[in-house]
Amino acid sequence: METKHIHIKDYNYCLPDERIAKYPLAQRDHSKLLLYKHGEVSEDVFYNIANYLPKGALMVFNNTKVIQARLHFRKTTGALIEVFLLEPYMPADYEQMFQATGKCSWLCMIGNLKKWKEGQLSRTFDVNGTIVTLTATRREDVGKSYRVDFEWDSDTISLAELLDSVGELPIPPYLNRETQESDKTTYQTVYSKIKGSVAAPTAGLHFTPEVLASIDAAGVDREELTLHVGAGTFKPVKADEIQVHEMHTEYICVHRETLEKLIKHNAEAIAVGTTSVRTLESLYYMGVKLESGLELTEADLHVCQWEPYEGPVAAAAANVTPLKAIQNILAYLDRHGLNSLHSSTQIIIAPGYNYKIVKMLVTNFHQPQSTLLLLVSAFLHGGDWHKIYDYALSHDFRFLSYGDSSLLIP
Template identity: 55%
Template structure:
């Protein structure tokens, strides 16, 4: 499908009635006891338990999941003594721009942030006392610039022994999705993290992975199915609805990705079916293909443009050719990890190059995530969602899961 045809897709065609009571406000007590909808390669739909997913995966699979960890991205300050409450929501690092270096910063760092109650904080510095372990610090926040509807905020504190990771761990809170319509609870600090998360940076969880337990992962390995990791730091844009009539007017958010050279080389040569855990893993894996094509054309500048997959000048390499372009470039530069950003939008008409199966939750109406699911199942998403609604599946981040096979 051409770029213009994809851009003409009407988002109203991806609406469905989602009763409020079907939105899971909390996860089940046992992660892997949720329902699992399975759609097989013939389009047949059946109901299972997620705990049994290892037995349901193709024997020639390779499972790839996102190891990102949700940070305590939401901070609250009081303006003056008893003044207005100002909420600062950290989106992505500005200085230092590298996530790991920023989290290790002492004394100061800057982030791109959303500011709640922004009209009450037009100028000046916000200050609060924070206890980090046994150390009391003074934390300040100052707006130093704007980027669209977000602000650049410089954070500073007065102790060289305290990192920014320590700061947000002490003063911040886990930013649960707005559609849960509740405040963050202590249990979310554990519930809203996957068991394999270990790379700090996301402001939202890759929620398909929330259902995995160490025991389920062990059963996957016992079947001889390799497990591999990559990183995409999920941005707040994942909750951004498509407000335009057609998706061509919707701007995708940019997200940071990092994939090790050895995994890219393995994917280039494997005969196994790549099963992606969650839409973030899908977007990362498919972005790899397009990064390789951009490198082949000499056009790689560090970010996959939103509409590049549908462009007329796309070289349409094979998956192996594109991935080997990346491996060759990393080897020439002596790098062990590919780092970049992606704005890729996957919508009906997209041709999947890497991913052969998806584990994912049930998504909001009229969302880009639902567009991705529709693209993968050839437009037959309504049958799945009707099945799930009729059988009391739970929806959205803390809800039930699906396994979509080629």
């Protein structure tokens, strides 16, 4: 079946609520690890993962950091309004945004929207001993989100400091509970660095400094990249056929050193999490676009949802190896005097997709009828996702963000 015509109902399974991990284990690396290797399934404990990684391989992690993206305001009428930060609008650059002082604009989701048709919302709070008043003004609709302008009466307090004081960490909706103080630590990877995500790259939550040290000792290289996870990661596929489902855009940053390391490893990698997969596989198609020799901007390198499957980019891919694609990106950085690539992707990976760079995958267990389950199915042979999920359900594995993990070797 052509990828566009995949029926999402074929990727359904029964997930009882009690199998969804509402809280993490006390020790991250004591989670269960399902092992899928060439069709055979077994299990171990996560802290032993280094035993299954080939010496000399390259393991790639997403170092994004979850921001405290939920802001709550109360109107004079008593109505509670939630403003959920989705994507920087002005300044549009993530790094500049979190350094901004005094004002900024975001694209947002708004909870209880009907109660906030116009006017400003404001609240006053303490930021490191300074009393600050924050105001929010709703502007125009932008697609399915809303532009909101924020101002605060301090030129010395950055947005990053402000959010740390007043924002709330957005945990996944399927946990059906309020955010707790402990989530500020447990819903971040131990290697998170670059602020910007509204959801964690959860495959990375199992890693501890000790596990990372064991991976180093096993002779496995490690590299990091950044993909800021958007709220769209939780967006269910509601259409019967996936061609109707619109993938969300996510922003990526990959440094020169990571590209050089990929080239050293013949453009092959072990991806930690689906976000690392989407970034690595998108890099391939960005490199394919650069093969044309046309002068392209970083925005031009954006990977559209269906480009890997049809059209000129898919056609050109037949003649571009993964190694050549990464070399093309490195040459692009050289020509423009850049140390890192900043672009975006809407890539959808589903059965019928031909993986280019990712050879092994560390990932959690995903929701039924989700694009993440499609991605996993595409990675395995002959619909073996059923075998994996049946095993996990019958062997007491914990599911979703705070659940257990798997190492997949096709």
